[in-house]
Amino acid sequence: xxxxxxxxxxxxxxxxxxxxxxxxxxxxxxxxxxxxxxxxxxxxxxxxxxxxxxxxxxxxxxxxxxxxxxxxxxxxxxxxxxxxxxxxxxxxxxxxxxxxxxxxxxxxxxxxxxxxxxxxxxxxxxxxxxxxxxxxxxxxxxxxxxxxxxxxxxxxxxxxxxxxxxxxxxxxxxxxxxxxxxxxxxxxxxxxxxxxxxxxxxxxxxxxxxxxxxxxxxxxxxxxxxxxxxxxxxxxxxxxxxxxxxxxxxxxxxxxxxxxxxxxxxxxxxxxxxxxxxxxxxxxxxxxxxxxxxxxxxxxxxxxxxxxxxxxxxxxxxxxxxxxxxxxxxxxxxxxxxxxxxxxxxxxxxxxxxxxxxxxxxxxxxxxxxxxxxxxxxxxxxxxxxxxxxxxxxxxxxxxxxxxxxxxxxxxxxxxxxxxxxxxxxxxxxxxxxxxxxxxxxxxxxxxxxxxxxxxxxxxxxxxxxxxxxxxxxxxxxxxxxxxxxxxxxxxxxxxxxxxxxxxxxxxxxxxxxxxxxxxxxxxxxxxxxxxxxxxxxxxxxxxxxxxxxxxxxxxxxxxxxxxxxxxxxxxxxxxxxxxxxxxxxxxxxxxxxxxxxxxxxxxxxxxxxxxxxxxxxxxxxxxxxxxxxxxxxxxxxxxxxxxxxxxxxxxxxxxxxxxxxxxxxxxxxxx
DNA sequence: AAGTCTGTAAACAGCT
DNA sequence: TAGCTGTTTACAGACT
Numbered sequence: 070x071x072x073x074x075x076x077x078x079x080x081x082x083x084x085x086x087x088x089x090x091x092x093x094x095x096x097x098x099x100x101x102x103x104x105x106x107x108x109x110x111x112x113x114x115x116x117x118x119x120x121x122x123x124x125x126x127x128x129x130x131x132x133x134x135x136x137x138x139x140x141x142x143x144x145x146x147x148x149x150x151x152x153x154x155x156x157x158x159x160x161x162x163x164x165x166x167x168x169x170x171x172x173x174x175x176x177x178x179x180x181x182x183x184x185x186x187x188x189x190x191x192x193x194x195x196x197x198x199x200x201x202x203x204x205x206x207x208x209x210x211x212x213x214x215x216x217x218x219x220x221x222x223x224x225x226x227x228x229x230x231x232x233x234x235x236x237x238x239x240x241x242x243x244x245x246x247x248x249x250x251x252x253x254x255x256x257x258x259x260x261x262x263x264x265x266x267x268x269x270x271x272x273x274x275x276x277x278x279x280x281x282x283x284x285x286x287x288x289x290x291x292x293x294x295x296x297x298x299x300x301x302x303x304x305x306x307x308x309x310x311x312x313x314x315x316x317x318x319x320x321x322x323x324x325x326x327x328x329x330x331x332x333x334x335x336x337x338x339x340x341x342x343x344x345x346x347x348x349x350x351x352x353x354x355x356x357x358x359x360x361x362x363x364x365x366x367x368x369x370x371x372x373x374x375x376x377x378x379x380x381x382x383x384x385x386x387x388x389x390x391x392x393x394x395x396x397x398x399x400x401x402x403x404x405x406x407x408x409x410x411x412x413x414x415x416x417x418x419x420x421x422x423x424x425x426x427x428x429x430x431x432x433x434x435x436x437x438x439x440x441x442x443x444x445x446x447x448x449x450x451x452x453x454x455x456x457x458x459x460x461x462x463x464x465x466x467x468x469x470x471x472x473x474x475x476x477x478x479x480x481x482x483x484x485x486x487x488x489x490x491x492x493x494x495x496x497x498x499x500x501x502x503x504x505x506x507x508x509x510x511x512x513x514x515x516x517x518x519x520x521x522x523x524x525x526x527x528x529x530x531x532x533x534x535x536x537x538x539x540x541x542x543x544x545x546x547x548x549x550x551x552x553x554x555x556x557x558x559x560x561x562x563x564x565x566x567x568x569x570x571x572x573x574x575x576x577x578x579x580x581x582x583x584x585x586x587x588x589x590x591x592x593x594x595x596x597x598x599x600x601x602x603x604x605x606x607x608x609x610x611x612x613x614x615x616x617x618x619x620x621x622x623x624x625x626x627x628x629x630x631x632x633x634x635x636x637x638x639x640x641x642x643x644x645x646x647x648x649x650x651x652x653x654x655x656x657x658x659x660x661x662x663x664x665x666x667x668x669x670x671x672x673x674x675x676x677x678x679x680x681x682x683x684x685x686x687x688x689x690x691x692x693x694x695x696x697x698x699x700x701x702x703x704x705x706x707x708x709x710x711x712x713x714x715x716x717x718x719x720x721x722x723x724x725x726x727x728x729x730x731x732x733x734x735x736x737x738x739x740x741x
Numbered sequence: 742a743a744g745t746c747t748g749t750a751a752a753c754a755g756c757t
Numbered sequence: 758t759a760g761c762t763g764t765t766t767a768c769a770g771a772c773t
Contacts, residue, residue: 532747551762575748581764582747588763595762 364389373402511535512542515561528564533572533579537586538599548589548596551577 364370365385370377372393379385393399511531515522522529529536540557541549549557554576558565565572580586585603589596 534747571749574750577763578749578765579747 362386362389364393373406511539515539519561522562522564523560524563526563529562533575534583534585534604537576537579537597538604541586541597541599546596548591548598550594550596551580554580554597 362382362385364372365379365382368378368380369375370379370385370388370392372389375392377388377392379388514531515529521527531539536558537554540554540561541547543557544553555573558572558576580588580597583603585600585606587598587600589598
């Protein structure tokens, strides 16, 4: 497994022609990360560690193991947990993505398969799940504590306050140890598969654990508060002005930690359970309405370990004042809750920070920030590619690394295996870009990740030809001047706001080189249009003739990438010329109109309104009919000369006889 | 191994 | 003359 860091790879990159050719290797190398522990191994490790401590009761151990196994249970468990309504706060990563758990795929595969947004969503989901399990566990522990305390009181054997405090202290220690183990497990989960940590980071999480969790030795300090250790915190509570019987004070406000946590991107729910890293929390279950109470929801008391059913708010208030009045028990429970919240906040802050670093490392490796306003420095000699990388975080006011807009959306474009993360790092010629060899439609990808590419210095995983075509097709007239193409590139992709000499030359080169780009002289001067026939034609290998490609497709499907856009692409791929006006109107300018699968879901304007070029779309039956119609001999195919100096570009409308083969193979090709 | 595709660089010509 | 536009050639790397 390669653990070579990205930066090291860049430095060691051979100074080839462009100095970028090696970056694809860098991407692969960085994807592995310092992992090597299987999920099951991690779980065993944690469980064993807890057991060896000897401070976990059998019941607790069993429960903990259940929690662990639930977390390690693989894809079905994940989905199952979500489906059970255990919480609505878990990010809804698509099932297909969730299925790609570390138990099923290698880290490299995960990185290659998952797009940046998917990867982030997956990470967040794991975090959320683990935190949630932690909370669930704490909740159960609090219930036990509650019952324990209740039993003691009902037994008529009131223990001295000190004894009670000591018992709680021990329990607190136990909880914290459990939490540390849980954190270990969480971190291991994160480390083992999805991301690669820098070597100096590899040992970081565990080292930071003691910081994240309150050391048991610190507990007396916490418990001491403003009183003596073990002393019930009643005095302290009163001094803190806490009114446990009040209705306005939440546990959260009470639990404001003495050590202020860093700014967090989370919210703490009224019951003290923080949501994780997202605003997608389920507001339905804990929603605070004007007539509600933070501790009251779903007809029951949300006091930790209580869950007493109350018909209405009034009954709940009564219940709250009677059952949860200011006494030792409530105070102790409050303390526990405070600890829980504090620990979770600390942990969340650390995990959030780590996540940011991970995302930055994986997608927008931070380096010298270069605002877009900075003069571009075209380096004729080329290696500017790998020299400059703008941190995407700089592009966002909140400093967070913003994934593509489809980050957690159920529909995300598949980042095909092999494409990997090469393009993510903006390095090197990303050949075999997705729109050409895989199913991901460029327009769909762009539509979904528009904001991402617009702001992040990430090289789009498409060929120049695909991008040029997309640029042209996005315009109402389906034609652009060279300068307008330039503008589209810079407008749509932050990446192209630099290296102007390089990519502009490439654009010109592609325009001239590919027959699919037709230069048309019109009143505006020279504009470039797309000959869809040529564009489709130029794209081997065909699906029908490439078992390897078929295999790739199947494997791609098996990875659960059958998302909506993909299905749309598949659907349209069955009728690749379905939208081809040229099929309907041979001889017109229609062959320059958008029609390929790439336009699925594209923000493409409706067909031009300038008359002849806006025929209605064909239905599948029509397509089959048009296949025959289009075989009409063409005279203009070879004619790449600019069309008549009219507004309507009309290069070749129907192809030469050899296009028959093309037509027959197109459906399959569309899949590629 | 050969062919193809793609990206990059560069030279060159024509035009404004 | 400089800059832009467009064409062409060459080369390298990845992929089929």
